[in-house]
Amino acid sequence: MNKVPMTQGGYASLKEELRWRQQEERPRIIEAIAEARAHGDLSENAEYHAAKEAQSLNEGRIGELEDLIARAEVIDVTKLSGDTVKFGATVVLVDEDTEEEKTYQIVGDQEADVKKGRISISSPIARALIGKGVGDSVEVNAPGGARGYEVVQVRYG
Known part of the structure; x- marks a missing residue:
């Protein structure tokens, strides 16, 4: 189970x-x-x-x-800490092409709602972010093509 x-x-x-x-x-x-x-x-x-x-x-x-x-x-996300991305983290990213800043919280599949900034742990972007820290760059193969992001901030709670 x-x-x-x-x-x-x-x-x-x-x-x-x-x-x-x-x-x-x-x-x-x-x-x-x-x-x-x-x-x-x-x-x-x-x-x-x-x-x-x-x-x-x-x-x-x-x-x-x-x-x-x-x-x-x-x-309990409030009890998590660290400087690498894991479940429950709120991550601020900058799109390397457009310089647009995006903020996402990584949550369970049932809670995901992109409009509210919550992405599923099983989504391509969340999988690419797991284990990364501030200053790291990630390449995400999204449906619209590959996108590059830089991790600007990781926070919990």
Whole structure:
């Protein structure tokens, strides 16, 4: 059973989504199924089929969330330190071509959100950064082609 690394915030958001799906979404879907069933003939009842589909998707996600939570390895980023990049690090990079500065935190796969500056530990850029320190250059083979970055800052917490 492989452990899934994640931050405390990521773990909390998975637990909240599971709570919402079990305690709010599940009863709402059951109500929708009961209401659609009351309309009569189920073979041509679009509301019934849509509600059953929603129930299937919800139950599938609940199973997925329960599995992720059971395998979670919660890492307290505030207790990490060092000057090399590892899981939980917030890294400031400078694009060597455009001189544009970017800041990313390396998080678990379930927490990744590039718009919020959180990249997955399994992404090409995070894999290239692991073990690097301030002043190091990294070459990242991204979908848009190879990019060069210089590590300007590494911080935790």
